[in-house]
Amino acid sequence: MTEITASAPATFTRPAQARRDIGIKKRYRAERRFRAYGMAAILTGLFFLFVLLWTVISNGYTAFLQTTITLPIEFSEQVIDPKNERADNPAKLMTANYPLLVRDALIKALNIDPSNRALVKQATDMVSASARTQLRDIVVNNQSVIGTTQNVALLAEGNIDSANKGQIDLNVAEANRKVKDTQLGWMKTLTETGAMTKNFNTGLFTFGASSRPEAAGIGVAAVGSLYMMLIVLVLSLPIGVCASIYLEEFAPKNKLTDLIEVNINNLAAVPSIVYGLLGLAVFINFAGMPRSAALVGGLVLTLMTLPTIIIATRAALKAVPPSIRSAALGLGASKMQTIFHHVLPLAMPGVLTGTIIGLAHALGETAPLLLIGMVAFVVDYPGSPMEPSTALPVQIYMWANEAERAFVERTSGAIMILLVFLVLMNLGAILLRRRFERRW
């Protein structure tokens, strides 16, 4: 004991060596520098995200409002059905001269001389040509309106809508402007009388494709997307999960399975347009499925989503601790019981997260759909996945090609709707993960 205490100081009193300069200040500086780089990287990312959202929202929020002109329309029998033959020939109602009703209503409301053709033309140009179908639908659905006068909210024409939202530069010379000064004057009177109002644009959500921006909406495209998402979910989840379980739990570890694994990882990075080519070759040219159909789109997107789901599922299966497997096997559970009673339920949050991320990816995918003919002008809702349809991102792509100001705002509006869907799906993935996450 005494020896130890005696020898202890000796070790500390050996000749003091000069400590090497390890550059403490430099180390701290390096750390601060690195932190600054990291902050700069994050701020750059946030800046661009902000710019993106700002551009989209500032351009697009007006798409959710639509100008309407409410006019007292006189459903004159003279115009609609002068020979009173609608009882025998209902098709007569389909071809009646409805624009004339609008013209008459406008002449009355704006106090125009009916013989001044130029002026009348300017007035009728203010109302969307979709008024024809709008009035036709009213009459066909309810023949008793004939002979009465009803207040009908007609969609304003796209340029008038833009002007009403202040999006048209009035400093431009009148000759070069889409909206003339007379029309501006009428807009003022109509607004003052309460005929011209801005309302929530329900049409954006329900209409299909149209060359007139005021009558164009994402409704039909959304249904096409919905069909495709259902097909992707129904096909890729079971196929992906089965493939991953087999590869992860049952397949022997050899060169072949290694090769398959490498290929699956590579497939996840294959440009999506290549899947479109594959779908075109296999599903349309070889299997003879219809073009532009949501079925083919869904199949192509399934192929594209599979690698994502397989990779996520395998990672989730791998993350289940081996002790759980040992416990089940040690109790005499078979391999399949072990997997389906214990491993898969524990991996489920990861599987679902992977699936939802894959679906979100598929929802936003455009390129492969271009190749299988889904860039289509689809006006009517597809009744089944076999009928021609289009998809949300494709609709955005098509609107982005249009020049009218009203299509610009609709493009951004549709992007906002798509983003909301994607955010909701990702939120769902996060909530599922939180809800089912277990600790062991």
Next chain:
Amino acid sequence: MNMMSEAAVEKALDQKMTTVPYKMIGKDVSVYYGDKRALFDVNLNVRENTVTALIGPSGCGKSTFLRTLNRMNDTIDNCRVTGKITLDDGDIYDAKIDVVELRARVGMVFQKPNPFPKSIYENVTYGPKIHGLARAKAELDQIVEQSLQKAGLWNEVKDRLHEPGTGLSGGQQQRLCIARAVAVSPEVILMDEPCSALDPIATAKVEELIHELRTNFTIVIVTHSMQQAARVSQRTAMFHLGNLVEENDTDKMFTNPDDQRTQDYIMGRFG
């Protein structure tokens, strides 16, 4: 009086260890992991209603031997077992033997407590359910109570059977795992360092439990702690570098071993 007789029986058992019949017989057991040989012709027998401790330095093959007894090595891809192991005269590596049935007869408790992330009740009933031992709720309830009682856990958890088993303390979790193994009424229970993740108090409880379980079950335990081997076992086997060095009554092993290497290991000269 009852206590006395039990103690007397125990003492008699301890004294006449060599006359207790064999439950499992391992003959020339060798294990290969790929090209690497992990066990060299081990001849080791396990006696009925006895605690057999397997000791030895890390990597000596004691866990590997333990896992051959219920064919848990089958789950390792490139593992190969040669030799013969019998359970009550039946070859457990026979092609006709169903590993599911074998593991129902030879249960296992692992190093780290590994309850399923389910309720305590479900943890205990999982084994009986997959083996078809019970279907009715009443039967299952009874099995749960009996198993937890045997594992000395009943009083601690009887009011929270439907809370997750992972919420228990480490020692309680390990006893839950023992209850889970007991619930399928095995004949042999294998324990792979069951106390290495537990604190001394929990360890003492598990050791006490092993002592009690011995009356109903044959127990083989792998342990790193020689004191534990001395405390809980009647027979001890010492492994070194894949060879069985010595197998003897525990008393003799820790006082007067036959082999010099055992002596050195027990004295802490290597390992």
